[in-house]
Amino acid sequence: MIKVAINGYGTIGKRVADAVALQPDMELVGVAKTRPNFEAETAVAKGYPLYAAVEERRPQFDEAGIDVAGGVEKLVDAADVVVDACPSGIGAENRSMYEEHDTPALYQGGESADLVDVSFNARGNYSEAEGADHVRVVSCNTTGLSRLLAPLQEAYGVQKARVTLVRRGGDPGQTGRGPIDDILPNPVTLPSHHGPDVNTIFPDLNIDTLGLKVPATLMHTHSVNVQLDAAPTAEEVRDLLADESRLFLVPASYDIDGAGKLKEFAMDRGRPRGDIWENCIWEESITVEDGVAPAGQGDAAAGADLYLFQAIHQESDVVPENVDAIRAVLGAADADESVATTDEALGIGL
């Protein structure tokens, strides 16, 4: 059994902990948290060994009547691999500690790509993480784009991807964030960081991204254009994407118009926390238009313009990727084996 430690038990950490606990080949040796709150109470209730992420704050747990198994270093030392799910920037501070204990570490997308040996997406570059000591599981948006672009690149060749990311202003629990009644170009300078981040997975992919922030909390939504070398039909693209286990094609017959109904559907299906690990691609939106050949070029050079909308659940789509990254760094399974095991254990596939 692979002994897994989770350092940081917030939005991502608690989900990865639950996912790890479900894996047939993994053992959750414990989770570390900085302070007591409802999430710490829940970790205890679930029987997860709870460790203090910051030694000085350990008394707070005693005051809250929560028994801690020890400090985070004890946890890291006991693990074969540690998943760092701390807030952006804290992972970088933890790096040396993981090295001291010679424990391979996975970080989240909020950390800089320079911090690690390899940035990771299971569909994009699983094998590159094997044997790495420091691996970064890319952000929710980059994960969603990587899952979509990988099969398109393999099947048709991508001339250029142009994506507008209409981002939720904050998660439902992030009550201090906005905007409330606005649409913010964010960042206002272009391209946004998302394109370069996709290039940490696919270095040669030509992609420009634009980001905005809006008053929504449930999911991000991507307005996607992919200029393809080949000119498939929309039907062929649908079939290609439908074969990907982590792409959910929302059927028109489901009458799902946005993230609200997607989340309600996930909850009706009994998904934990209403999580949606898959990209949600509106089947009706998959459209192929004639490409455009530059002035003086023949239509044969035009390729095709693919368009679609996809919604990304920012709180959970990286969870299966973290699980796969655990096996990847330890060389415990190849990509197909790991993805199949993760998907079955979680119940991926809507």
Add this chain to the structure above:
Amino acid sequence: MIKVAINGYGTIGKRVADAVALQPDMELVGVAKTRPNFEAETAVAKGYPLYAAVEERRPQFDEAGIDVAGGVEKLVDAADVVVDACPSGIGAENRSMYEEHDTPALYQGGESADLVDVSFNARGNYSEAEGADHVRVVSCNTTGLSRLLAPLQEAYGVQKARVTLVRRGGDPGQTGRGPIDDILPNPVTLPSHHGPDVNTIFPDLNIDTLGLKVPATLMHTHSVNVQLDAAPTAEEVRDLLADESRLFLVPASYDIDGAGKLKEFAMDRGRPRGDIWENCIWEESITVEDGVAPAGQGDAAAGADLYLFQAIHQESDVVPENVDAIRAVLGAADADESVATTDEALGIGL
């Protein structure tokens, strides 16, 4: 003086009425409204002759203690041109009435292009409206796109425009509309109607548009990509757009991050109702990336990818266009004269 009647005194009608009243060569002979409400009270307070748009509802005005000058037909008969600002679809019902009175009519973008002889944008196709009996002033979004694409097409040539329209769910007064906490692909099928609508102004322009609806009320925001034949610098594009009177380039130094601050800026400037008649283009967002030549083509064939964000005030950007359309149908002035007169009378130019 050009005698102008306004049929429909809601969001657009009341603004066009005020704009017409400010023009040196126009006389507002009256406005027609279906029922008494705060807008009717304001029309009376401003001294605009008020007519009953629906004869059967005329008693409602008496009950509200509002004197009406007569029925709408009397108003239409007294005018050289009528601006129909009724809700979408009602304009089509009014068409025959305008013909009976032999009064040229302007309709709003909510009406079908098939209803009229020509769809109109002052920057795009002013002269085509001369002598037409039925002219449609295109919608706020189409107006905003036409103003932007016209100079780009003239200066650099447009291979293809790809625009994601992040639309406000409803106006501030439309309290029954949503969404509240969601991002809706709308329409979910592609392309949205906006691209074809732009083609009513520029029949040969290659454009694909995607639309979404979000919980915002103040302005629409466009995420714009224009694949150009030529490869100008961002600086050159900025200078080109800065020369257009109805394009406002938002300087970085203004520290305006979205529609909220844009509206506040407009109100600080004393704009009526805080209206913003101009496209608001974030100067910082104007970016030119290398174009992509299809496989096997040289870079010379690539052109360039222009990106920018622009915000469109849905309640007011068509107002100056309606004023210009009045002169256009009557042949009262050429495009440059009319735009200059309209801009000076309204105080366009931020």
